[in-house]
Amino acid sequence: MSITNRNNINRRDFIKATTAFIGGLIGITIGLPTIAYLLSPSLRKTEDESVVDLGPPDKYPIGIPTLFEFTRTKVNGWERTGLSYGVFVLRQTEKDVRVFSDICTHLACRVSWHPDQQHYISPCHDGHFNIVGNNVSGPPPCPLDEFATKIENGNLYIQLPAFKRTT
Numbered sequence: 001m002s003i004t005n006r007n008n009i010n011r012r013d014f015i016k017a018t019t020a021f022i023g024g025l026i027g028i029t030i031g032l033p034t035i036a037y038l039l040s041p042s043l044r045k046t047e048d049e050s051v052v053d054l055g056p057p058d059k060y061p062i063g064i065p066t067l068f069e070f071t072r073t074k075v076n077g078w079e080r081t082g083l084s085y086g087v088f089v090l091r092q093t094e095k096d097v098r099v100f101s102d103i104c105t106h107l108a109c110r111v112s113w114h115p116d117q118q119h120y121i122s123p124c125h126d127g128h129f130n131i132v133g134n135n136v137s138g139p140p141p142c143p144l145d146e147f148a149t150k151i152e153n154g155n156l157y158i159q160l161p162a163f164k165r166t167t
């Protein structure tokens with residue numbers, strides 16, 4: 001009698017253990033890839049398209065800051081953010097090109113080029129920058145940010161993000 005009971009309990013335990021094992025195996029088989037799929041974007045490094053093609057340099061007139069606008073999508077995990085950029089391309093000579101951000105260094109209004117004054121002017125608080133982006137009057141505390149440039153295969157490229165300059 002006691003041997004039979006012991007066998008029944010053992011069989012019951014065996015079935016329980018087997019069921020738990022198979023259940024766990026199914027859970028791992030289905031659950032791990034699902035969890036990996038859900039978490040992978042948030043574990044991925046922030047990506048952005050950091051090199052921007054501005055086209056052939058000779059489309060920018062020498063000595064006249066020319067606005068170039070573009071958008072980029074920043075991907076951070078599941079979050080995708082569209083960012084719009086404006087840059088001023090200043091070709092000082094045939095091969096010497098500088099590119100400035102159009103974001104005012106005071107409170108981030110967008111500056112525009114005023115050929116009559118030879119200044120970039122921020123409309124918000126009348127901040128002025130000279131042709132090479134140095135702050136010359138008004139509240140801006142420092143020059144316009146600048147982008148690293150390179151000319152490759154006949155095209156002008158800038159590297160994002162812009163770098164800060166000091167006066």
Ligand code: FES
Nearest residue numbers: 104106107122127
């Ligand atoms: S935001 Fe440009 S001067 Fe204030």
